[in-house]
Amino acid sequence: MLPQLYRVQHVRDEMPDTFTLELEPQDGSAIPPFATGQFNMLYVFGVGEIPISISGDPAKRKPLVHTTRAVGTVSRAMRELKPENVVGVRGPFGSHWPIEHAMGKDIVIVTGGIGLAPLRSAMYQITAQREKYGKVALLYGARTPEDILYRKELENWRAHFDLEVYVTVDRATGKWRGSVGVVTRLIPRAPFDPQNTMALVCGPEIMMRFSAAELEKRGVAAGNIFVSMERNMKCAVGFCGHCQYGPNFVCKDGPVFQYSHVKDLLVKWEI
Amino acid sequence: MHTLELILAEHAFFKGLEPRYMQLITGCASNVRFDARTYIFREGEAAERFYLIREGKVALETFAAERGSIVIETIEAGEVLGWSWLFPPYQWHFSARVVEPTLAIALDGVCLRNKCEEDHDLGYQLVKRVAQIMMQRLQATRLQLLDVYSFRA
Numbered sequence: 001m002l003p004q005l006y007r008v009q010h011v012r013d014e015m016p017d018t019f020t021l022e023l024e025p026q027d028g029s030a031i032p033p034f035a036t037g038q039f040n041m042l043y044v045f046g047v048g049e050i051p052i053s054i055s056g057d058p059a060k061r062k063p064l065v066h067t068t069r070a071v072g073t074v075s076r077a078m079r080e081l082k083p084e085n086v087v088g089v090r091g092p093f094g095s096h097w098p099i100e101h102a103m104g105k106d107i108v109i110v111t112g113g114i115g116l117a118p119l120r121s122a123m124y125q126i127t128a129q130r131e132k133y134g135k136v137a138l139l140y141g142a143r144t145p146e147d148i149l150y151r152k153e154l155e156n157w158r159a160h161f162d163l164e165v166y167v168t169v170d171r172a173t174g175k176w177r178g179s180v181g182v183v184t185r186l187i188p189r190a191p192f193d194p195q196n197t198m199a200l201v202c203g204p205e206i207m208m209r210f211s212a213a214e215l216e217k218r219g220v221a222a223g224n225i226f227v228s229m230e231r232n233m234k235c236a237v238g239f240c241g242h243c244q245y246g247p248n249f250v251c252k253d254g255p256v257f258q259y260s261h262v263k264d265l266l267v268k269w270e271i
Numbered sequence: 272m273h274t275l276e277l278i279l280a281e282h283a284f285f286k287g288l289e290p291r292y293m294q295l296i297t298g299c300a301s302n303v304r305f306d307a308r309t310y311i312f313r314e315g316e317a318a319e320r321f322y323l324i325r326e327g328k329v330a331l332e333t334f335a336a337e338r339g340s341i342v343i344e345t346i347e348a349g350e351v352l353g354w355s356w357l358f359p360p361y362q363w364h365f366s367a368r369v370v371e372p373t374l375a376i377a378l379d380g381v382c383l384r385n386k387c388e389e390d391h392d393l394g395y396q397l398v399k400r401v402a403q404i405m406m407q408r409l410q411a412t413r414l415q416l417l418d419v420y421s422f423r424a
Contacts, residue, residue, distance in 0.1 A: 141420075142420065170418070173341060174330070174340030180343070180344050182411050182414045184411060188349070207414075
């Protein structure tokens with residue numbers, strides 16, 4: 001429960017309101033291993049602590065990488081951090097993308113906005129063991145062409161002959177030569193065998209709900225769809241109850257859930 | 272079976288349609304190709320055809336003086352472009368600009384419309400299929416309107 005001290009190595013702007021933090025343990029010790037989809041609690045001393053998904057490569061032990069959006073008091077303070085500043089880190093916590101169960105299957109990743117951050121780790125893991133999976137498709141939606149996260153990595157993945165990368169934006173002018181339309185429109189276009197597919201979905205909750213419904217319509221079973229939920233996490237170990245989600249705690253039982261376990265909760269307004 | 276008839280019969284839009292109708296529809300169909308940066312149709316023109324896109328990408332767009340061209344959505348391989356041929360006033364509401372070189376099957380909407388008037392069973396089948404596409408696009412547009420990636424404090 002005690003935060004470990006990490007030194008800021010680098011703060012990189014991804015977009016005007018989105019940035020990536022690269023951290024290293026202050027005492028030079030090893031960074032604890034993490035599984036893709038897990039999160040850490042990052043503490044800006046004197047301001048507060050927030051959960052952020054790990055977005056780095058699980059095979060590379062340093063640095064510890066998180067991408068987030070400056071939207072609240074803590075994340076805005078985090079945005080102002082400079083190299084050599086020190087933050088507290090607790091974690092990693094929570095469930096992970098069950099990629100180990102996708103061997104021999106097609107994988108379809110459906111993500112939107114900053115939801116790509118927790119799935120970038122998964123993409124690193126999948127591409128490092130590409131031969132273990134069938135078709136791999138990454139479907140990414142952003143608000144506008146200017147809001148595309150990790151643009152260089154998307155371009156790099158798209159250049160691979162064994163990866164299908166589809167990018168769409170919700171709105172664009174005539175200068176944009178890519179796809180326009182919501183990310184769910186990409187699901188019927190993507191090449192995968194719905195009977196033998198694992199789907200990983202991350203983005204705003206409403207986007208995940210519509211995407212999961214579209215995946216089911218295509219024939220992917222609810223048990224083979226995984227979503228990453230977000231709630232107000234405080235303790236991160238299932239004690240405080242802040243992130244209670246029906247019978248689950250998002251910090252402990254999630255953030256990655258089998259869609260079949262939360263499908264009914266997703267349409268309950270009270271939760 | 273004629274290649275065009277085979278392609279049409281296997282397309283999701285016509286799947287399950289009786290063979291007698293498929294022959295009739297094939298008679299109203301032709302292969303077309305469009306170069307990038309050309310327009311398949313423009314807003315306000317008479318809507319006399321519709322298209323099954325086989326390859327390429329087409330942007331449905333409109334124009335606002337202060338913003339220039341605005342893309343509503345893109346229509347891509349396997350999808351259907353155009354439904355205004357089926358409903359009065361039979362005019363295009365948006366323009367269709369070719370983003371990537373496009374191969375398509377063009378269907379004569381005026382011919383089909385007349386056949387639908389003569390044979391209401393065919394008319395029902397086509398309206399049902401077009402309504403399905405309209406429903407999917409409407410749902411996608413609603414999600415688009417929600418602007419789900421914007422942050423509101």
